[in-house]
Amino acid sequence: MFTLIKRTIWIKGKTLLIYCLIAVLFIWMFCAFYPSVQEESEELKELFTHYPEGLFKAVGLEIDKIGNIFGSMESFMATEHYSIMWPLLIIVLVISLGSNFISGEIEKSTMEFLLSQPISRFQIFAGKYISGVILVIIFTIISVFSIIPFAVLYDFDISLKSNLYIGIIGFLFGLSIFSISMMFSCIVSRKGIASMLTTGLVILMYAANVASAFNESAEWLQYLSLFHYYDYNSALIDAVIGGLNVIVFMGTIIISTIVSGVIFLKRDLVK
Numbered sequence: 001m002f003t004l005i006k007r008t009i010w011i012k013g014k015t016l017l018i019y020c021l022i023a024v025l026f027i028w029m030f031c032a033f034y035p036s037v038q039e040e041s042e043e044l045k046e047l048f049t050h051y052p053e054g055l056f057k058a059v060g061l062e063i064d065k066i067g068n069i070f071g072s073m074e075s076f077m078a079t080e081h082y083s084i085m086w087p088l089l090i091i092v093l094v095i096s097l098g099s100n101f102i103s104g105e106i107e108k109s110t111m112e113f114l115l116s117q118p119i120s121r122f123q124i125f126a127g128k129y130i131s132g133v134i135l136v137i138i139f140t141i142i143s144v145f146s147i148i149p150f151a152v153l154y155d156f157d158i159s160l161k162s163n164l165y166i167g168i169i170g171f172l173f174g175l176s177i178f179s180i181s182m183m184f185s186c187i188v189s190r191k192g193i194a195s196m197l198t199t200g201l202v203i204l205m206y207a208a209n210v211a212s213a214f215n216e217s218a219e220w221l222q223y224l225s226l227f228h229y230y231d232y233n234s235a236l237i238d239a240v241i242g243g244l245n246v247i248v249f250m251g252t253i254i255i256s257t258i259v260s261g262v263i264f265l266k267r268d269l270v271k
Contacts, residue, residue: 001119004127009134012097016135019093023086023143030081031150034073073151074162074236082166082232090139090174091202097135098181099194101128102264106189111269125186125264129257132178140171165235172249173230177202179256186263226252 102125105111114124144167151158180201185194205225212222222228229245 001123001127004114004119004124005131005134008101008128008131012100012131012135015093015096016139019089020139020142023089023139024146026081026085027077027143027147028150030077031073031147031154031156034076034156035154072237073147073156073158077147078166078233078236082170082236086143086170086232087173087227087230089143090136090170091177093139094132094136094174094178095181095195095198095202097132098178099185099191099198101132101182102185102260102269103188103194104185104191106269107191115269121265122261125261129182129260132182133175136171136174136178140167140174144170159239162236162239165239165241166232169230169232169235169241169245172246172253173226176226176249176252176256179253179260183256183260183263186260186267 102111105114115121119127144163147158147163148160177198181194181198184197185191188194188197206227208218208221209225209227211218212220212225212228226249229242229248231242231245234240234242
């Protein structure tokens with residue numbers, strides 16, 4: 001199984017490197033941009049107050065906290081990076097990984113080779129899943145904590161505790177979607193269909209979260225969306241992670257993984 005894990009991580013290493021590089025470049029851009037933003041903070045605060053309140057709710061920002069957006073690097077990064085760009089990067093990464101790990105192997109007819117090796121189906125599934133977990137951990141660490149050298153370079157303060165918390169909640173968010181992607185990958189035999197199913201579900205969850213922000217009667221929809229529990233503002237600005245958020249993510253991960261494993265062990269995996 002360990003050989004399979006090393007092989008999988010090695011094969012996906014280039015993909016991971018590209019995503020990590022993109023994430024680091026975005027952090028570099030925001031860090032370089034932040035000092036000039038602080039100088040224009042009053043004008044920008046005034047501009048933001050004229051935006052519709054629902055727009056801020058849609059990205060998880062409370063209207064009464066708008067004045068604090070430029071008060072610290074954490075609040076600035078929460079608004080500019082962790083609201084849209086960072087989750088988009090990890091979503092695309094984990095969907096790509098999950099859909100390739102099982103259905104991709106079936107589509108390329110390499111699953112038959114894996115099944116012929118002296119390892120059980122359970123070990124194959126566990127090896128693939130553990131590989132995904134390791135890749136998500138590596139991406140999270142690099143994409144979050146690369147801010148530290150840039151903070152030194154551009155001479156501004158950051159909270160290590162806050163960045164640790166955004167790393168934890170971001171990792172759980174990414175691993176939840178990876179687990180869902182693995183589940184669809186075990187159900188279908190084409191990676192394109194697995195990617196499409198996962199992407200469609202993610203879009204529906206995002207739409208539900210946005211709809212709940214703009215329509216009070218649809219407020220209950222937010223509880224059906226993983227984006228609601230990806231509370232980057234509380235993690236990064238307040239250094240707090242809600243217990244319910246962790247429970248929902250862990251529940252999603254555990255249920256999706258169990259379903260994936262059962263299907264993988266029982267279905268015909270050879271084209």
